[in-house]
Amino acid sequence: xxxxxxxxxxxxxxxxxxxxxxxxxxxxxxxxxxxxxxxxxxxxxxxxxxxxxxxxxxxxxxxxxxxxxxxxxxxxxxxxxxxxxxxxxxxxxxxxxxxxxxxxxxxxxxxxxxxxxxxxxxxxxxxxxxxxxxxxxxxxxxxxxxxxxxxxxxxxxxxxxxxxxxxxxxxxxxxxxxxxxxxxxxxxxxxxxxxxxxxxxxxxxxxxxxxxxxxxxxxxxxxxxxxxxxxxxxxxxxxxxxxxxxxxxxxxxxxxxxxxxxxxxxxxxxxxxxxxxxxxxxxxxxxxxxxxxxxxxxxxxxxxxxxxxxxxxxxxxxxxxxxxxxxxxxxxxxxxxxxxxxxxxxxxxxxxxxxxxxxxxxxxxxxxxxxxxxxxxxxxxxxxxxxxxxxxxxxxxxxxxxxxxxxxxxxxxxxxxxxxxxxxxxxxxxxxxxxxxxxxxxxxxxxxxxxxxxxxxxxxxxxxxxxxxxxxxxxxxxxxxxxxxxxxxxxxxxxxxx
Amino acid sequence: xxxxxxxxxxxxxxxxxxxxxxxxxxxxxxxxxxxxxxxxxxxxxxxxxxxxxxxxxxxxxxxxxxxxxxxxxxxxxxxxxxxxxxxxxxxxxxxxxxxxxxxxxxxxxxxxxxxxxxxxxxxxxxxxxxxxxxxxxxxxxxxxxxxxxxxxxxxxxxxxxxxxxxxxxxxxxxxxxxxxxxxxxxxxxxxxxxxxxxxxxxxxxxxxxxxxxxxxxxxxxxxxxxxxxxxxxxxxxxxxxxxxxxxxxxxxxxxxxxxxxxxxxxxxxxxxxxxxxxxxxxxxxxxxxxxxxxxxxxxxxxxxxxxxxxxxxxxxxxxxxxxxxxxxxxxxxxxxxxxxxxxxxxxxxxxxxxxxxxxxxxxxxxxxxxxxxxxxxxxxxxxxxxxxxxxxxxxxxxxxxxxxxxxxxxxxxxxxxxxxxxxxxxxxxxxxxxxxxxxxxxxxxxxxxxxxxxxxxxxxxxxxxxxxxxxxxxxxxxxxxxxxxxxxxxxxxxxxxx
Numbered sequence: 001x002x003x004x005x006x007x008x009x010x011x012x013x014x015x016x017x018x019x020x021x022x023x024x025x026x027x028x029x030x031x032x033x034x035x036x037x038x039x040x041x042x043x044x045x046x047x048x049x050x051x052x053x054x055x056x057x058x059x060x061x062x063x064x065x066x067x068x069x070x071x072x073x074x075x076x077x078x079x080x081x082x083x084x085x086x087x088x089x090x091x092x093x094x095x096x097x098x099x100x101x102x103x104x105x106x107x108x109x110x111x112x113x114x115x116x117x118x119x120x121x122x123x124x125x126x127x128x129x130x131x132x133x134x135x136x137x138x139x140x141x142x143x144x145x146x147x148x149x150x151x152x153x154x155x156x157x158x159x160x161x162x163x164x165x166x167x168x169x170x171x172x173x174x175x176x177x178x179x180x181x182x183x184x185x186x187x188x189x190x191x192x193x194x195x196x197x198x199x200x201x202x203x204x205x206x207x208x209x210x211x212x213x214x215x216x217x218x219x220x221x222x223x224x225x226x227x228x229x230x231x232x233x234x235x236x237x238x239x240x241x242x243x244x245x246x247x248x249x250x251x252x253x254x255x256x257x258x259x260x261x262x263x264x265x266x267x268x269x270x271x272x273x274x275x276x277x278x279x280x281x282x283x284x285x286x287x288x289x290x291x292x293x294x295x296x297x298x299x300x301x302x303x304x305x306x307x308x309x310x311x312x313x314x315x316x317x318x319x320x321x322x323x324x325x326x327x328x329x330x331x332x333x334x335x336x337x338x339x340x341x342x343x344x345x346x347x348x349x350x351x352x353x354x355x356x357x358x359x360x361x362x363x364x365x366x367x368x369x370x371x372x373x374x375x376x377x378x379x380x381x382x383x384x385x386x387x388x389x390x391x392x393x394x395x396x397x398x399x400x401x402x403x404x405x406x407x408x409x410x411x412x413x414x415x416x417x418x419x420x421x422x423x424x425x426x427x428x429x430x431x432x433x434x435x436x437x438x439x440x441x442x443x444x445x446x447x448x449x450x451x452x453x454x455x456x457x458x459x460x461x462x463x464x465x466x467x468x469x470x471x472x473x474x475x476x477x478x479x480x481x482x483x484x485x486x487x488x489x490x491x492x493x494x495x496x497x498x
Numbered sequence: 499x500x501x502x503x504x505x506x507x508x509x510x511x512x513x514x515x516x517x518x519x520x521x522x523x524x525x526x527x528x529x530x531x532x533x534x535x536x537x538x539x540x541x542x543x544x545x546x547x548x549x550x551x552x553x554x555x556x557x558x559x560x561x562x563x564x565x566x567x568x569x570x571x572x573x574x575x576x577x578x579x580x581x582x583x584x585x586x587x588x589x590x591x592x593x594x595x596x597x598x599x600x601x602x603x604x605x606x607x608x609x610x611x612x613x614x615x616x617x618x619x620x621x622x623x624x625x626x627x628x629x630x631x632x633x634x635x636x637x638x639x640x641x642x643x644x645x646x647x648x649x650x651x652x653x654x655x656x657x658x659x660x661x662x663x664x665x666x667x668x669x670x671x672x673x674x675x676x677x678x679x680x681x682x683x684x685x686x687x688x689x690x691x692x693x694x695x696x697x698x699x700x701x702x703x704x705x706x707x708x709x710x711x712x713x714x715x716x717x718x719x720x721x722x723x724x725x726x727x728x729x730x731x732x733x734x735x736x737x738x739x740x741x742x743x744x745x746x747x748x749x750x751x752x753x754x755x756x757x758x759x760x761x762x763x764x765x766x767x768x769x770x771x772x773x774x775x776x777x778x779x780x781x782x783x784x785x786x787x788x789x790x791x792x793x794x795x796x797x798x799x800x801x802x803x804x805x806x807x808x809x810x811x812x813x814x815x816x817x818x819x820x821x822x823x824x825x826x827x828x829x830x831x832x833x834x835x836x837x838x839x840x841x842x843x844x845x846x847x848x849x850x851x852x853x854x855x856x857x858x859x860x861x862x863x864x865x866x867x868x869x870x871x872x873x874x875x876x877x878x879x880x881x882x883x884x885x886x887x888x889x890x891x892x893x894x895x896x897x898x899x900x901x902x903x904x905x906x907x908x909x910x911x912x913x914x915x916x917x918x919x920x921x922x923x924x925x926x927x928x929x930x931x932x933x934x935x936x937x938x939x940x941x942x943x944x945x946x947x948x949x950x951x952x953x954x955x956x957x958x959x960x961x962x963x964x965x966x967x968x969x970x971x972x973x974x975x976x977x978x979x980x981x982x983x984x985x986x987x988x989x990x991x992x993x994x995x996x
Contacts, residue, residue, distance in 0.1 A: 064846060066845065066846035066847050066848075067845045067846050068845065069845075126846075126848055126849075127841070127843060127845075127846035127847075127848050129841070129843075190847065231748065233748070233849065235847050235849075237847070242811060242812075243809040243810050243811045244809060244810030245809060245810070245960075245963055245964070246962070246963050247809050247963070248933070248961050248962050248963070249831070249833045249835060249860050249862065249932075250728075250729060250731070250862060250931065250932045250933030250934060251826075251931075251932060251933060251957065251961070252809065252826065252932070253826065253831040253833050253860075253862055253932055254816055254822075254825035254826040254829055254831045254862070254932060255814045255815060255816050255822040255825050255826055256809065256811055256814070256815065257811060257813060257814075257815045258815075258833055258834055260765065260834040260835075260836065260837045260857075261765060261766075261768075261769065261834055263762070263837075264761070264762035264763075264765035264766050264834070264837070265762075265766050267758065267759060267762035268759075268762050268763050268766040270759075271759065311741040311742060311743060311745050311750065311754065311853070312741050312742030312743070312853075313740060313741045313754055313755060313887060314740075314887055314889065315755060315886045315887030316753045316754070316755075316887070317753060317754065317755045317756075317885075317886060317887055318752055318753050324752075324753040327752035327753050328749075328750065328751065328752040328753055331752055333747070333751040333752045335747045335751045335756060335849075335850075335851055336756055336758040336759055336762070336839075336840065336852070337747060337758075337840050337841055337847070337848060337849060337850050337851070337852065338758065338839065338840030338841040338842040338848070338850075338852060339758045339761075339762070339837065339838070339839050339840060339842065339855070340837070340838045340839075340842035341834075341836065341837050341838075342834065342835050342836030342837060342858070343625070343627070343835055343836040343858065344836040344837065344838035344856065344858070345625060345627075347564065347565045347566065347567075347625075348562065348564035348565050348624075348625035349564050349625075349688065349733050349735070349835070349858060349860070349895065350564075350624055350625050350835060350836070350962060351624075351731065351733075351833075351835060351860045351962060352833075352835050352836075352962055352963070353833055353835070354834070354835065354836060355809070355810075357837070358842065359758075360840070360841065360842070360847060362747050362751075362847070362849045364747065364748060364751055364752070387815075388813045388815060389811060389812055389813030389814070389815055391812065397847065433748065433749075434747075434748045434749060434750070434751055434752060435746070435748030435749060436748060459749065462743075463746050463749070464744075464746050464848060464849060464850055465743055465744055465745075465746070465850070466743070
């Protein structure tokens with residue numbers, strides 16, 4: 001999962017009609033710049049090689065949160081980040097316990113009377129299909145101005161870019177213009193099952209005026225973006241069993257239930273002919289797409305051919321009564337993320353009737369859909385559609401991410417937009433995302449602040465897939481944006497006080 | 499696949515009504531015994547430990563014919579068998595080449611004027627799912643009067659039991675009562691793709707009066723059986739591709755085709771509601787079940803509950819207008835033997851829309867169904883049922899096994915039946931099988947002889963599955979049956995000459 005990470009790959013161009021408006025705004029905004037980033041720029045550029053070596057160290061630790069065997073690696077990375085925070089002069093830096101992996105917390109609070117900014121990112125990563133990588137996923141490699149490795153983009157870039165920006169300000173000025181709190185989660189890739197509870201328990205400690213998430217992407221190398229809505233997500237694994245063992249297909253074939261066939265029938269039953277989810281009640285709490293959401297989609301020039309070329313798909317599926325971006329941003333899904341049953345080794349051919357099969361589901365949620373309710377509906381559907389001779393068992397995953405919507409008519413939005421404007425020379429696009437922002441919803445509900453996206457991933461950087469990478473140029477851009485943002489918050493808030 | 503290996507597991511008891519008849523027959527048959535096996539018994543018992551050590555050597559060689567990397571192991575086992583044949587005094591023993599793995603050929607021809615008996619078995623084995631084995635599959639282990647290991651039952655038992663029986667006769671008598679030809683195949687488990695061609699090329703060399711196959715099973719430890727029909731088999735692997743790569747389910751889910759869903763829809767489309775194969779034309783060349791076949795099934799007391807208990811199944815599936823044994827023995831099937839797509843590692847949860855999925859099919863054939871025709875029909879069906887956005891590629895397997903029927907009104911049948919009668923004290927049951935007898939059909943069509951089943955596997959010995967084993971008691975019974983059979987053929991044929 002990815003917090004509010006924007007869905008940009010399939011968006012081709014900013015709507016040509018909006019360009020003149022943007023140009024006008026750009027001019028107006030540039031006049032607002034009250035300070036220079038040049039002193040930070042020098043430190044950032046001088047530190048580049050050393051920072052890259054640090055980044056390689058962190059990416060080398062396989063912090064796969066969904067695999068229990070990697071728990072020590074997750075803890076090791078948390079310690080590594082704490083050490084780094086202390087080294088740059090963060091006054092309080094420590095691991096804070098959760099029911100699962102620790103949260104790394106860092107606080108610099110020597111700006112009394114100034115606002116506080118909380119920066120969120122996550123240091124855990126997705127699992128890997130090692131054979132599909134050109135280079136080992138946890139032995140990062142720099143090539144063609146990119147760094148390859150699991151988590152380089154999602155989201156160890158978020159952790160390190162925000163730290164390095166604060167480092168640049170502290171080294172240059174000996175202080176920060178605002179108070180800063182770092183919050184780096186270790187369970188984002190498993191749906192943040194303990195994060196909300198953690199926020200509730202540490203509500204006082206985490207009190208803040210503003211929040212940003214570094215676990216998000218820009219639209220392209222030249223076009224900034226801020227995500228204003230995200231889908232929730234819930235996960236489920238289930239197994240179909242038709243026998244205690246595989247059976248000889250000659251000896252038993254013709255009268256013995258086949259677990260792969262039973263599983264295929266269940267999977268097929270999940271969908272209607274239009275490609276919508278056929279689970280009863282699935283759409284009950286889904287609201288109509290709003291006029292504002294329709295407007296957001298309308299402002300994006302969407303080229304299906306260009307988008308499909310990226311993945312190598314040959315068709316778009318789903319209910320054509322919604323636009324493709326509407327389907328991805330504002331409609332829920334049920335995806336089979338994997339399925340296995342019977343003899344599937346790379347070679348050989350075992351003439352069996354498989355006795356068991358397994359499938360994993362991720363369902364993306366919108367509006368008022370609740371994870372537990374959706375799981376219940378899916379389980380009910382499976383029970384009803386399990387063929388004779390098959391029994392189903394479930395592995396439920398704790399926690400789920402809720403869908404959320406973020407407003408753009410706030411000063412908190414404007415501060416982030418201005419920082420992006422300063423670095424990119426243009427105002428950010430407003431987008432939706434089909435990814436999740438569960439942790440971000442908790443920020444609003446528990447801490448009372450919206451977390452706006454200020455992350456520097458790019459959409460073609462193979463998040464969750466093989467050969468994930470980060471553009472080295474994003475590291476510099478990101479640091480400059482964070483420096484500007486922190487100074488800008490201080491300046492603007494100070495003006496408001498007067 | 500298993501040549502004519504009988505489908506016995508799910509047959510509970512000999513029909514109680516036939517028992518008095520059998521008892522009468524047993525008495526009459528026992529009077530026919532013209533010679534004693536006692537001298538062979540002593541040699542067989544004295545050699546028991548040494549033979550077990552030999553067996554462990556052969557089973558330890560992983561002769562998996564479906565995995566190219568195991569080709570050297572297959573050749574090594576062939577050499578091992580040649581050495582053994584020479585050691586017991588077989589005059590000609592050698593590997594004979596085929597387009598694939600070699601056939602091991604052995605001939606003892608010092609009984610001029612006497613008939614020739616050809617003994618078939620195979621020394622290749624099925625692949626293994628290693629993690630499911632209690633003991634490593636190629637490190638055989640003796641426990642509870644059983645020997646565990648891949649191929650112990652299917653069919654290295656067939657190779658060694660027939661060799662040891664001939665060894666006992668040669669050691670005891672210095673000669674054999676008939677001429678003997680051994681023919682041990684190395685590609686039975688991949689459907690004997692080169693066997694027919696091999697027989698045609700070596701037709702003169704392999705000329706024989708009688709043939710038996712040691713690749714078959716008895717009904718139970720106390721009840722012998724001979725199989726009179728077998729199904730053919732054909733294999734196909736196909737892959738569904740919806741994209742060049744897996745896609746982030748938040749970023750693309752809702753508009754991007756899912757390969758696992760597409761594959762499930764194709765698999766589901768293979769079957770109608772009754773559980774019959776819905777591939778157009780699939781049953782066109784299937785003949786009605788004959789009166790004799792109905793009679794064979796009627797003579798078996800079939801207890802579904804007892805049968806289902808063995809596999810742990812909870813229902814029987816398929817078209818109920820046929821009896822379960824009719825479905826398995828005399829009706830064709832299409833089984834999905836394995837399917838995989840997306841993220842299915844033991845742990846972890848990768849939120850992707852899978853870009854590809856793979857499935858393997860084995861179709862069991864009857865009557866006039868031809869393998870190539872069935873493959874063509876399946877491919878046509880898949881093309882017609884491939885959903886939008888998916889493309890399908892195929893891996894065709896060379897060769898296929900034909901269905902066959904063997905008569906029971908021949909003297910060749912009687913000689914085998916008498917040998918089983920002598921060892922078990924009762925006449926063998928006549929059965930059908932849902933397994934294949936492709937190689938056996940080639941014997942009839944190329945060499946002009948029916949190969950009758952004289953194998954000592956038992957149906958619960960986990961053929962093709964994990965923890966395959968052979969009962970040690972079957973080794974002794976099998977040798978005695980072979981000794982009796984060879985002597986009996988000599989005696990009876992000599993009588994007919996007079």
